[in-house]
Amino acid sequence: MLAASSERDSDTHGEAVRLDRVVKRFGSFVAVDDVSLDIAPGQFLTLLGPSGSGKTTILSMIAGFETPTSGTIEIGRRRVDTLNPEKRGVGLVFQNYALFPHMTVAQNVGFPLRMRGLPRREIEPQVLRALSLVQLADQAPKKPAQLSGGQQQRVALARALVYEPTVLLMDEPLGALDRRLREVVKLELVQLHRSIATTIIYVTHDQDEALTMSDRIAVMRSGRIIQVGTPRQIYEQPHDEFIAEFVGESSLLSGRLHEVDRARCRIKLDSGPIVDAQSPRAIPRGQPVQLLLRPEKLRLLAPHEGRLDGTVSDAIFLGDSMRYDIALNDGSRLLVRQHNRAGLRDFAPGDLVGIDWDAADATVLA
Amino acid sequence: MPPHWRLRFHPGLLVIPALLLIGLVFAWPLVRLMWRSFSEAEQPLANFQRILTTPLYLGALGRTFGYAALATLGSLVLGYPLAYRMRISRPAVRTAIILLVVIPFFVALLVRTFGWMIILGRTGPISRLSEVLTGQPTTLLYTPLAVQIGMVAILLPFMVLPLYSVMASIDLRLLRAARVLGASPAAAFLTVFLPLTLPGILAGIVLVFMLGIGFFVTPDLLGSNRGQVFATLIVKAQSTFSGSSGFVEAMAIVLLIVTIITLMISSRVAPLQQVWGGNLGEQGATRRRQAEVEHLPGRQSVTGPRIVRSLADVALWPAIRALDKLPNRLVALPAWLLAGLAIVLLDTPILVAIAISFGEDIFLSFPPTELTLRWYQEFAQTRSWIDALVTSVGVGLLTAVFTVIVGGMAAIGLVRAEYPGKDVLISLLVGPMIIPQVITGIAIYYVFFPLGLVGSVPGLVLAHSLVALPIVTITMAANLRNFDVRLERTARVLGASPLQAFRHVTLPIISPGIVVAAFFAFLTSFDELVFSLFLVGVRLRTLPIRLWEDLHFKLSPMLAVVSVIEIVLVLVAVGVAGIVTRSRRTVD
Numbered sequence: 001m002l003a004a005s006s007e008r009d010s011d012t013h014g015e016a017v018r019l020d021r022v023v024k025r026f027g028s029f030v031a032v033d034d035v036s037l038d039i040a041p042g043q044f045l046t047l048l049g050p051s052g053s054g055k056t057t058i059l060s061m062i063a064g065f066e067t068p069t070s071g072t073i074e075i076g077r078r079r080v081d082t083l084n085p086e087k088r089g090v091g092l093v094f095q096n097y098a099l100f101p102h103m104t105v106a107q108n109v110g111f112p113l114r115m116r117g118l119p120r121r122e123i124e125p126q127v128l129r130a131l132s133l134v135q136l137a138d139q140a141p142k143k144p145a146q147l148s149g150g151q152q153q154r155v156a157l158a159r160a161l162v163y164e165p166t167v168l169l170m171d172e173p174l175g176a177l178d179r180r181l182r183e184v185v186k187l188e189l190v191q192l193h194r195s196i197a198t199t200i201i202y203v204t205h206d207q208d209e210a211l212t213m214s215d216r217i218a219v220m221r222s223g224r225i226i227q228v229g230t231p232r233q234i235y236e237q238p239h240d241e242f243i244a245e246f247v248g249e250s251s252l253l254s255g256r257l258h259e260v261d262r263a264r265c266r267i268k269l270d271s272g273p274i275v276d277a278q279s280p281r282a283i284p285r286g287q288p289v290q291l292l293l294r295p296e297k298l299r300l301l302a303p304h305e306g307r308l309d310g311t312v313s314d315a316i317f318l319g320d321s322m323r324y325d326i327a328l329n330d331g332s333r334l335l336v337r338q339h340n341r342a343g344l345r346d347f348a349p350g351d352l353v354g355i356d357w358d359a360a361d362a363t364v365l366a
Numbered sequence: 367m368p369p370h371w372r373l374r375f376h377p378g379l380l381v382i383p384a385l386l387l388i389g390l391v392f393a394w395p396l397v398r399l400m401w402r403s404f405s406e407a408e409q410p411l412a413n414f415q416r417i418l419t420t421p422l423y424l425g426a427l428g429r430t431f432g433y434a435a436l437a438t439l440g441s442l443v444l445g446y447p448l449a450y451r452m453r454i455s456r457p458a459v460r461t462a463i464i465l466l467v468v469i470p471f472f473v474a475l476l477v478r479t480f481g482w483m484i485i486l487g488r489t490g491p492i493s494r495l496s497e498v499l500t501g502q503p504t505t506l507l508y509t510p511l512a513v514q515i516g517m518v519a520i521l522l523p524f525m526v527l528p529l530y531s532v533m534a535s536i537d538l539r540l541l542r543a544a545r546v547l548g549a550s551p552a553a554a555f556l557t558v559f560l561p562l563t564l565p566g567i568l569a570g571i572v573l574v575f576m577l578g579i580g581f582f583v584t585p586d587l588l589g590s591n592r593g594q595v596f597a598t599l600i601v602k603a604q605s606t607f608s609g610s611s612g613f614v615e616a617m618a619i620v621l622l623i624v625t626i627i628t629l630m631i632s633s634r635v636a637p638l639q640q641v642w643g644g645n646l647g648e649q650g651a652t653r654r655r656q657a658e659v660e661h662l663p664g665r666q667s668v669t670g671p672r673i674v675r676s677l678a679d680v681a682l683w684p685a686i687r688a689l690d691k692l693p694n695r696l697v698a699l700p701a702w703l704l705a706g707l708a709i710v711l712l713d714t715p716i717l718v719a720i721a722i723s724f725g726e727d728i729f730l731s732f733p734p735t736e737l738t739l740r741w742y743q744e745f746a747q748t749r750s751w752i753d754a755l756v757t758s759v760g761v762g763l764l765t766a767v768f769t770v771i772v773g774g775m776a777a778i779g780l781v782r783a784e785y786p787g788k789d790v791l792i793s794l795l796v797g798p799m800i801i802p803q804v805i806t807g808i809a810i811y812y813v814f815f816p817l818g819l820v821g822s823v824p825g826l827v828l829a830h831s832l833v834a835l836p837i838v839t840i841t842m843a844a845n846l847r848n849f850d851v852r853l854e855r856t857a858r859v860l861g862a863s864p865l866q867a868f869r870h871v872t873l874p875i876i877s878p879g880i881v882v883a884a885f886f887a888f889l890t891s892f893d894e895l896v897f898s899l900f901l902v903g904v905r906l907r908t909l910p911i912r913l914w915e916d917l918h919f920k921l922s923p924m925l926a927v928v929s930v931i932e933i934v935l936v937l938v939a940v941g942v943a944g945i946v947t948r949s950r951r952t953v954d
């Protein structure tokens with residue numbers, strides 16, 4: 001994925017976006033707290049965080065609806081933080097699309113071109129091109145209210161793209177769609193990004209969207225960015241428990257660092273056993289740590305054959321996999337997900353099991 | 367098994383009492399009025415001939431249109447910026463502005479007109495200011511300008527409220543979307559916000575114009591004897607013409623026809639159902655709106671016909687470009703000023719009336735020089751005022767009880783049942799709000815007089831109920847519609863009979879709405895002047911009638927005392943409504 005995005009850099013239309021020590025206060029409340037972020041031209045960056053963490057506020061500052069209390073925002077090396085929204089030339093897709101209800105689809109998409117003073121005859125072909133990009137050319141004469149949710153979403157997208165903005169902002173654009181449609185549009189957005197190569201700043205609280213679409217993810221919490229990285233980094237080497245819990249399913253076991261050997265280390269769990277793990281960061285010996293175990297990285301074996309032993313307390317058939325809830329002997333719990341594949345044994349509640357993993361798949365959180 | 371016959375009660379039947387009231391006190395009198403205008407004359411069309419050939423009447427008709435048109439324009443110019451301010455203000459500011467609009471809306475017309483008589487009069491603030499500046503006092507009172515100012519001020523809420531209700535439904539993010547797509551503030555306003563408020567503008571225009579046509583209290587009190595409007599002539603004729611030639615009836619019919627023609631023209635452009643029905647027919651209306659949207663391409667209900675749109679394009683772009691050249695503040699300033707002026711027009715008469723009631727000066731100078739409670743004492747000691755107060759309170763309470771029952775049943779019948787002809791029913795229900803009260807008042811008089819109902823409390827209660835019924839029904843219907851029917855169904859599943867479910871689940875939940883509706887009904891009756899003018903007879907006096915008589919006879923501070931009583935009542939009502947709706951919101 002990284003490779004793909006660096007290849008694209010040469011022919012990208014995107015511009016870099018830079019936030020430097022941006023703070024936004026509403027009265028005494030700090031909605032955005034000292035956020036710095038460098039987004040490369042053409043990159044797909046996702047702001048991921050629970051609701052209220054300040055994502056929309058950041059987007060609003062980039063779009064120009066809010067001015068930062070302090071700090072600077074640059075788009076393509078140009079300071080924009082005092083510029084009016086209409087002068088910034090960014091595209092924005094709102095969560096509820098904000099389509100103008102009194103205009104047809106074509107008028108909606110043509111609106112930004114009209115505002116730029118383009119003559120009518122130039123507007124029409126561009127509108128059609130933008131609508132074909134989202135496969136809606138035949139809906140041009142309709143009013144937004146006559147379209148389905150998914151179609152409205154595409155109109156909003158076409159309207160945001162028709163003037164070829166160098167930066168496209170999207171605020172939870174899939175939030176109003178049902179799950180099946182969300183899956184489809186998600187993939188379409190990735191392809192769209194590949195073909196137009198605009199810088200995209202995408203806001204969501206949905207980890208699936210963030211993981212599938214982004215080049216980079218910035219995880220937010222209470223107005224701060226607490227980790228920036230590729231989806232893989234965020235998933236496999238989260239900086240803390242909050243991120244681990246927020247992105248993907250996880251089990252955490254507490255223990256202390258027992259032995260370190262470069263990235264490899266051994267953890268003495270509070271329940272007794274000593275297990276292998278990998279640590280992305282240097283941690284002093286004896287420090288209390290959490291061991292992060294992702295469910296799909298665990299294997300269930302016969303008792304005493306794995307690193308830990310436990311009892312199956314619940315087993316759920318999910319179609320593509322089985323999800324087991326395992327109670328360890330000291331009372332802590334582990335989630336295990338096992339692919340539904342011939343040759344793998346099914347367990348039932350009450351079964352005693354051993355649990356095993358590759359040392360490289362267990363991450364230490366400090 | 368023998369066949370089981372069971373009559374099922376249809377909730378639609380609950381509208382029958384309301385229909386009876388409207389039929390007997392509204393529809394039938396109007397039919398009679400029409401009949402009399404022909405039948406009482408020597409030849410059927412004689413009366414109409416006389417009206418349409420006498421310069422006095424034609425002049426009055428022209429004046430009526432002129433005043434109504436200018437009042438409409440004035441309230442649009444002032445009301446739009448005010449409604450816009452309301453929409454974009456912070457919630458606290460918005461609530462304050464809403465109160466500043468709603469309180470005058472509920473304060474009686476007479477009280478506000480009284481305030482204007484003082485402001486515009488010889489000893490009023492304007493006259494005094496001019497005395498200081500030019501050495502000459504200026505009396506605007508009894509001039510056409512006074513009438514025009516008073517009409518704009520009094521009709522303003524009818525413009526602001528529909529505008530605001532449309533604006534409130536507009537998602538402000540649309541403006542943000544327009545901005546980020548490249549529109550300047552002016553362009554975003556003119557291309558997105560303004561077109562979306564068009565239905566509200568049309569509704570406001572129709573409402574204010576229609577009310578303006580039937581207006582007579584304010585023109586009569588603020589204008590000169592020579593510059594009378596048509597409605598005033600009807601009232602004067604009714605009290606002076608003795609004998610029956612059908613002439614007064616014919617005058618009323620002329621005004622009625624004018625009203626109906628205006629209504630028919632405006633129904634082509636404005637969403638009338640929204641104007642008067644509130645959300646009464648909402649379920650039907652929403653469905654219709656959807657249907658409209660579904661086969662839309664031909665119908666451009668919001669953007670208007672193609673010609674209008676291309677005209678708009680021609681005018682729009684130069685306007686946007688011109689506005690964009692000016693600094694934003696300079697564009698916003700006039701809007702601020704107009705909104706401020708609107709608030710001044712709405713609220714100063716009320717403040718003036720309050721101040722006068724505490725002033726020593728018998729000539730009602732404003733501002734008062736010395737403060738006193740003398741007029742309150744005098745009011746309490748004057749038999750006739752106290753009698754009028756008691757009558758008004760009594761009639762108001764009876765009207766409230768009666769309309770809450772009748773209107774409540776009607777609301778259930780409208781919300782809880784589907785049947786053909788509901789739209790017609792709704793139009794009938796709001797009819798008394800549309801037809802100028804002067805016309806209906808005269809019509810009722812001719813029906814009530816032979817029945818001995820003129821000069822009687824039951825007669826007044828019936829007539830007042832006619833005015834209060836639409837308001838009560840609309841309020842209660844809105845309440846019922848917000849009520850989650852699933853709660854009632856749950857009660858049924860849990861073993862309650864339909865009646866039990868209604869009594870133990872529905873009623874407690876909608877009761878705050880009933881309280882609010884009862885307050886509206888009481889206030890409506892307490893303020894009612896026009897019907898009362900025709901129906902009080904020689905002995906019975908309500909507070910507005912006493913006020914009206916004194917306003918013609920001599921201005922005294924006692925009038926201000928009555929105004930304060932009225933204002934306090936309105937404040938209590940608005941307060942209760944506020945508390946009730948707030949507590950309901952927290953329950954949600």
Ligand SMILES: Nc1ncnc2c1ncn2[C@@H]1O[C@H](COP(=O)(O)OP(=O)(O)O)[C@@H](O)[C@H]1O
Pocket residue numbers: 026029031049050051052053054055056057058
């Ligand atoms: N205009 C505003 N005034 C006051 N508080 C605000 C305003 N806008 C946002 N906030 C607060 O800032 C915080 C972050 O909001 P937001 O950026 O919308 O979060 P997110 O988009 O991540 O859900 C929230 O607690 C919200 O209440």
Ligand SMILES: [Mg+2]
Pocket residue numbers: 052055056057
């Ligand atoms: Mg948000």
